[in-house]
Amino acid sequence: MTREAARERYLDALVAGNRRAAFEVIDEAHEAGFTLRELYLDVFQPVMRDIGRLWQENRITVADEHLATAITQAAMARLYDELFHGAALPGPLLIAACTDQERHELGLRMICDVLEMEGWDTLFLGATVPTDDLVRMVRERRPQVVALSASIAPHLARVADTIRSIREAVPVDGPLIAVGGRPFLDDPSLAERLGADMTARDAVEAAERLKEKFAA
Ligand code: B12
Incomplete structure (x- = not known):
């Protein structure tokens, strides 16, 4: 086929x-x-x-x-x-969330599944995650990466707020923060302007970039 x-x-x-x-x-x-x-x-x-x-x-x-x-x-x-069967590999931990009010979750789920195949441990929180609760989980679980997704422009300010809150909550050795979704496809430089460390156009590119950053 x-x-x-x-x-x-x-x-x-x-x-x-x-x-x-x-x-x-x-x-x-x-x-x-x-x-x-x-x-x-x-x-x-x-x-x-x-x-x-x-x-x-x-x-x-x-x-x-x-x-x-x-x-x-x-x-x-x-x-x-x-x-996916068998025990999870002790790979890096990534927490994935759509920011509060953001309901497009499929793309982020793909990122988690592809990374799981590469041996990562992922926590997919799905759509519309309250910022305070996400920040609390990041503080408690200390993931290597937080992946945030937003598909529509009105949600970008909240992405920037969430990034700021995570950095304030974990000021030393904090996670790498990746962002993505539709608005970032049109303008990848948006990621840096919102305070993120990286973006990627799709799940495979995201996995490749993250692999480079966390190569042993
Ligand atoms: C399904 C869908 C919905 C569903 C989502 C259900 C769900 N459980 O996910 C529902 C019905 C909830 C929905 C609602 C709305 N939607 Co909608 N939706 C879609 C649709 C058809 C598919 C989205 C999708 O799954 N795409 C496929 C995935 C795989 O692609 P992706 O999301 O881009 O993800 C990839 C990359 O962007 C990247 N990526 C994504 N996240 C991240 C994160 C990181 C860290 C990284 C590195 C990369 C990355 O990797 C992903 C995988 O390869 C799109 C059409 C489209 N073009 O995408 C419209 C679309 C996004 N929606 C749109 C709109 C307007 C809305 C609503 C405002 C409609 C309304 N009036 O209510 C609401 C907003 C809801 C909200 N508050 O978020 C518009 C946006 C237009 C615009 N210019 O912004 C679109 C483009 C449809 C259209 N053509 O008009 N929607």
């Missing part, structure tokens, strides 16, 4: 709201040799962006989009079950 065929069939299944068909495409692609990274970056990510475009163009409804998102989350969870 080619990437184009996998994408096309997966998009058709999502638009039809057919979870079974969507899982079948992923299973076939996986059997045909697609790796987890390829499924994430060449199928889920572009197809979810297509879903966003169809929604913006009023060709599908918000209900259709919600169903498509739920199916993709289920497809990712199934892969996770299949691909």
Whole structure:
């Protein structure tokens, strides 16, 4: 199966709201040799962006989009079950959170899954995490990296506040702070301006950059 065929069939299944068909495409692609990274970056990510475009163009409804998102989350969870077994490696710890009010969590989840495959230990907190609670967890667990995600511009001020709060809470030997999401794709220099240490365009680039920084 080619990437184009996998994408096309997966998009058709999502638009039809057919979870079974969507899982079948992923299973076939996986059997045909697609790796987890390829499924994430060449199928889920572009197809979810297509879903966003169809929604913006009023060709599908918000209900259709919600169903498509739920199916993709289920497809990712199934892969996770299949691909990750055995004891966790004692790799670096990363805490991943969407800042308060931010509900786009799929991209960040991909980052965590790809890093887990590289031997990292990740804590995925998901959507809309209250800043104070996140800061408290960072202070207690002392991760090597905090990954923050924001997909819409109105949430960027909160990303900057969260970064400031983390740095204040752990002033010495604090975590590396990575940020990402849609606004950073358009303007990567935003990351530094908000006070972060790095950004990346996708889960594989994020894993590569982090690996370089934490190479033994
Ligand atoms: C699904 C979805 C939703 C779902 C999210 C559900 C969920 N559980 O995640 C729901 C319904 C909640 C939602 C809500 C809204 N959404 Co929405 N949504 C989407 C959609 C269709 C897909 C998002 C997605 O999963 N993309 C696929 C992932 C894999 O890509 P990604 O997020 O970019 O992540 C990758 C990189 O950015 C990077 N990355 C991401 N995070 C991080 C973090 C770090 C540290 C690093 C290094 C890298 C990194 O790596 C990721 C993986 O490779 C997009 C369309 C799109 N183009 O993305 C719209 C989209 C993002 N949404 C949009 C809008 C407008 C909204 C709403 C404001 C709509 C409304 N009026 O209510 C709300 C805002 C909600 C909120 N408070 O956050 C717009 C944003 C437009 C803009 N210019 O800002 C988009 C682009 C749709 C559109 N075309 O109009 N949405």
